[in-house]
Amino acid sequence: MIDAPGPWASGAFALVEGHSRVDTEAVVTDGEDRTWLQTQDRSPTVRLRANPAYWDRRRGPRVAEVEFRNDVDAGTALDLVCDTVGEVDLVTEVPHAQAERVRRSQHARLVTVEAVRALAGVLARDADGLPLADVRARRALNLAVDRAALVRDVFGGLARPLAGLTPPTPLTVAHRTPDRLRGYRHDPAEAARLWREAGGASRPIRLAVLERWAAVADAVAEQWRGALGVAVEVSVVGAAEERETRRRLAAKEPRDWDVLLLEQGSQSADVPPLELHHAFVGRSGEFRAGPVDPRFEELFADLVAQTSQLRQVVAANRIDRYVTEQAPALFLVAPQVLYAVNREVDFQPYATSFELADTSLRDGHWSLAGR
Template structure:
């Protein structure tokens, strides 16, 4: 957090103009023992300017630039347009949306740089949904088997994603050669999905409700189409924007109100660089999980407690 104008700082750069704050609000997951998560809002001035610190101790690492200016006076869409169509206006744009990746690659002014991110896009299933058998493991398996992950990755993500088994991101710590017998992602098997769904339903049911954060609207509609085709089920999609997204995350974390959705699509990155799979699964299935919408998994709690004991 850079929360006051400089000049100050002992790193390779010194803040000389503006501020960039992260304002946090506490969302209590459980009171005893206390478990909570932070809801974040950002407060930035139109410009945040850093200049090179000539007294920085590590001359090899830098600084290698005289000045860096963060422009917060343009929207992400405007910034991407400037980096793709002009020179000298914007030099770097981070977090390029998947839907814009081809545009960047085709630009004569920009170059797309990709990395394997320590994060996952997942659907949180509301097991307590009224009118649908989502409490039954067969129904949840049917939902997973009905989704064509390969088609989703190629058609929506342009090939820039990977199917996951559980919530284990493809990082060097979780590479296949380290765990050759690891689980595989669900296959696309619409016939098996339909059979499982019919096994736990009795005739037509109400529509399945998918809610997605705004970045994943296209993903939600593609998944909805797969579910409609495989399960012969009506699916409704709603998209959250701005403050609605923070409210949905808070309600899910605090677990005080029943969700208004059956599946919530959201993205989560690991804050633990050494154990990303455990941290990701904690968020979704752990006792202190801010995205857990079902029962606590005792076996996971045992594994997580053992990891914490080793790290302490």
């Protein structure tokens, strides 16, 4: 991360004002392995200016200056981009519940992207009083979820069901070929049978969720109650508690939940297991909640040993199939990422990050008036 402005690098833009960084706190995940808890620290304005020496002129940059406004909250920003011109041109990470509001707005349009992100549940395989150490119980929880209903009712159609942990994007087709990976269908009867066989629950399931996805937890809880006949207690982890929840999970300390819903992304579509499957299942994964799985470690080591892209896809697919079968996580959906964008901005979204080199402004944009 860049602590201060300066002509430090050869990217499409140069940082000319402000900073956006995180204060970090190390958490030992296993042996010598670490992850970092992050607390944001941003100046009110962060300004980027086009780098005229950037080599890839076909890509950009096409905008002379980018001003990140950190002085307005997300809700106000959405009002500004929808209802005004010149205050805010682009808001990222629009909640799905706000999609229709953006569609109906006078000045903004909704831009969506099939992101390499998974909304999934961490299953505490070592939870007392629940049979989550038994693969039948974990499969039951997955079979009891109606993903199509989640996509329709909670995400307004702007998500895709997950099979395993590899998000379905155009570039991950090879990772998910149908003859190699089958997702969990919605089968309440089979779910109930497996749940009973695994011993059922002697107490309610404690389902925790990060605040943004509370509606998803409510829907999942209702589906579990209906299919499995279990009691489910939903708790929302607020912003103030999120850091401590993540710390305890990463450090493998005692938890006050049995299932935790969260979103995790990958920085590329080439090898999703590096950041997704490893996080949920790997020995040093920050979301692993249960014993180390030696078979997973073998499969991951095989992936690391491959330098051919084709062989990496095959190895990644093998990992995804294994993880799907063993169900150490609750596979839910891959939410699309939503942006509210001023109608005079030709925004080009990225599946794994937020980059602006290829974004341009149309002639009617407020900043070009009088030119």
